[in-house]
Amino acid sequence: MDDTEAKTNKAGGRQCSICNQRRAALKRPKTLQQICKECFYAVFEEEIHQVIVDNHLFKPGERIAIGASGGKDSTVLAYVLSELNRRHNYGLNLFLLSVDEGITGYRDDSLETVKRNEVQYGLPLKVVSYKDLYGWTMDEIVKMIGLKNNCTFCGVFRRQALDRGAALLKTDKLATGHNADDIAETILLNILRGDIARLSRCTSITTGEDGPIPRCKPFKYTYEKEIVIYPCSIYSPNAYRGFAREFIKDLERIRPRAILDIIKSGENFRISTSTKMPEQGTCERCGYISSQKWCKACVLLEGLNRGLPKLGIGRTRGLNNGQNKDMDQTNGMKNIHSKECGTLDF
Amino acid sequence: MQLTLEFGGGLELLCQSVKIHNVDVVLQAGETKLTMRVLLSWIRTNVIKERPEMFMKGDSVRPGVLVLVNDCDWELSGQLDTTLEEKDVVVFISTLHGG
Ligand SMILES: [Zn+2]
Numbered sequence A: 001m002d003d004t005e006a007k008t009n010k011a012g013g014r015q016c017s018i019c020n021q022r023r024a025a026l027k028r029p030k031t032l033q034q035i036c037k038e039c040f041y042a043v044f045e046e047e048i049h050q051v052i053v054d055n056h057l058f059k060p061g062e063r064i065a066i067g068a069s070g071g072k073d074s075t076v077l078a079y080v081l082s083e084l085n086r087r088h089n090y091g092l093n094l095f096l097l098s099v100d101e102g103i104t105g106y107r108d109d110s111l112e113t114v115k116r117n118e119v120q121y122g123l124p125l126k127v128v129s130y131k132d133l134y135g136w137t138m139d140e141i142v143k144m145i146g147l148k149n150n151c152t153f154c155g156v157f158r159r160q161a162l163d164r165g166a167a168l169l170k171t172d173k174l175a176t177g178h179n180a181d182d183i184a185e186t187i188l189l190n191i192l193r194g195d196i197a198r199l200s201r202c203t204s205i206t207t208g209e210d211g212p213i214p215r216c217k218p219f220k221y222t223y224e225k226e227i228v229i230y231p232c233s234i235y236s237p238n239a240y241r242g243f244a245r246e247f248i249k250d251l252e253r254i255r256p257r258a259i260l261d262i263i264k265s266g267e268n269f270r271i272s273t274s275t276k277m278p279e280q281g282t283c284e285r286c287g288y289i290s291s292q293k294w295c296k297a298c299v300l301l302e303g304l305n306r307g308l309p310k311l312g313i314g315r316t317r318g319l320n321n322g323q324n325k326d327m328d329q330t331n332g333m334k335n336i337h338s339k340e341c342g343t344l345d346f
Numbered sequence B: 001m002q003l004t005l006e007f008g009g010g011l012e013l014l015c016q017s018v019k020i021h022n023v024d025v026v027l028q029a030g031e032t033k034l035t036m037r038v039l040l041s042w043i044r045t046n047v048i049k050e051r052p053e054m055f056m057k058g059d060s061v062r063p064g065v066l067v068l069v070n071d072c073d074w075e076l077s078g079q080l081d082t083t084l085e086e087k088d089v090v091v092f093i094s095t096l097h098g099g
C-alpha cells in the first residue's frame, strides 16, 4: 500500500461489504456492516423509502409539512424527503414549517439554516410565530410571568405550535425528524415515568390520525449516528440532552442493536384493558386535541389575557375545575410538570 | 506531528468556539507512534478548555461522540488503537444535542 492510500483510509484494505469495490468508510450501528460512503448514501435513503412505503406514510397528492427546526434531523429529513419524492414519484407537495417563539436572538441561527434549506431543496418555507398563533411572543410571556414558570408555557405552546402551523398551511400531515435514538429515549422515559398513554403513542410511526393533523416519523428506524454522518447534516448546536440519552449511547456502544431493541420492546408493550386510558376529545375553544374542556394552551392563554398568568400552572385551580374536580389526578395539568423544557414530544 | 482537529455538533463550545484546530503534537520520549488513545489525552490537556466530561468518558470519547479519521469512521480503524500519521485529519462530532 502506498503512502497516499494509507492516508485516506486507516482501515487498511477492508472493502465495502455491499459493492466489494470501494473501501469501507463507516460501520453501520444497525447491522455492523462495513460499507463505503456511496453505498451508505444509497442504503440510508432506500431504507427510509422502505419505511415510508411499508407504513403507508403518505398518499399521492398530499400536502406535507416538514417540521423544520434548523437542526440536523429536520435538515436531513427535508433533503431526503424531497429527493425520494422526486425519485419515487410520491406526488407530494412538501413544505418546510418553522416556529419562531419570539425569543430575541434565540432562533436567528436556526432560521438562517431553514432559509438556506428552502433555497437548496426548493421547498417553500412558512415561519409561524407565537405572536401569530397565540397573540404573545415568548419574550412577552416571560416579561409577564418571570423566568420561573416559563417552562410550562414553553412546553405546552411548543407542542401545539407545529400542529397549529400545519393547520394554517392546510397540510394533510406533519412529518418530523425524530430518529431511532429519540424514540428509544422517549420509550425509556415513559417506562420510567409509568406513563402508559404516552408509551403507546410514542412508539407509533404515525400519531393523531383521528385529529386534524396526523404526525409521522419517517426516521423512526434511522440511527442518529447515520444522520450525523449524512452530508447535508450541517447544523447549529443545540442544548445537550439528559441522562436517558446518554444511557442510550452507552448501550449502543456495548450493543449497537440496543436502540432498535428498545423500540421493538416499546412496540410490544400490551396495555391491559384494566388500565384506564385518558379520553381524547377536542378543545371547545380552538379545536385542538384535549382530554379537558379547554386544551392546556387555551387555559394558559386565558390566564395571560386576563392578567392571571399563574392560571393553569401547577395545582392552581383553573378554569376546568368546575367541570372536572379531579383534574390533578387525571392527565390534566400534572403532566406538564413531569416534562422538562426542551424534551421531545410525540 | 502536524494534525488537523475538527470539532462539531456543539463540541467546539468546549474549545473556545473554534471548530478547526491545526495542532502540532510532540511525541513524548520513548513514544514511537501516536495513537488515538494518546491524542485524546493530549486534546484533553491542550485543546479542551471547559467541561471535559462532555468530550471524554474514561480514556475514550463520550458515547455519542462520533470520530472520523481522514473521513473514515474510527470504528473501522481500531478506535483508540488507530495510529495517526503526519497531516491526518481527525473530526469529532457530538450527536448529543437537539435535532
Ligand atoms: Zn460500497
Ligand SMILES: [Zn+2]
Pocket: A283, A284, A285, A286, A287, A288, A294, A295, A296, A297, A298, A299
Ligand atoms: Zn384550545
